[in-house]
Amino acid sequence: MRHRQQGITLIGLLMILALVGFIGYAGIRLAPVYLNYLKIVRTLEQVAVEFKGETSDAARLRVALDRHWTIEDVSEIAVKDIEIKKDGDGISMHVGYDHSVPYIGNVSLTATFDKTVKVE
Numbered sequence: 001m002r003h004r005q006q007g008i009t010l011i012g013l014l015m016i017l018a019l020v021g022f023i024g025y026a027g028i029r030l031a032p033v034y035l036n037y038l039k040i041v042r043t044l045e046q047v048a049v050e051f052k053g054e055t056s057d058a059a060r061l062r063v064a065l066d067r068h069w070t071i072e073d074v075s076e077i078a079v080k081d082i083e084i085k086k087d088g089d090g091i092s093m094h095v096g097y098d099h100s101v102p103y104i105g106n107v108s109l110t111a112t113f114d115k116t117v118k119v120e
């Protein structure tokens with residue numbers, strides 16, 4: 001009687017490991033990019049809470065952002081890159097940027113970020 005073989009071959013296992021490694025390495029390269037973005041969003045939201053209910057201008061918001069970014073060590077974009085606009089019901093702070101990281105050889109990974117926070 002023939003026994004039915006079960007399992008995975010060595011070549012199949014190597015292909016799966018290569019795919020998992022390829023995706024895992026991309027995650028390792030992109031993790032610091034997303035952590036930096038989360039720091040930026042957190043500081044925007046903290047500044048919005050600080051100035052909630054106050055009449056503030058763009059200069060005061062930029063000073064507060066700069067203070068927070070110095071503490072958080074945000075390095076990807078500068079405070080002057082934040083768009084601060086006066087709306088009908090308050091002020092909105094908008095950040096939008098792309099961040100590229102080298103991946104393998106001349107291939108890069110690019111992440112695009114866009115966030116708006118309102119100060120009411």
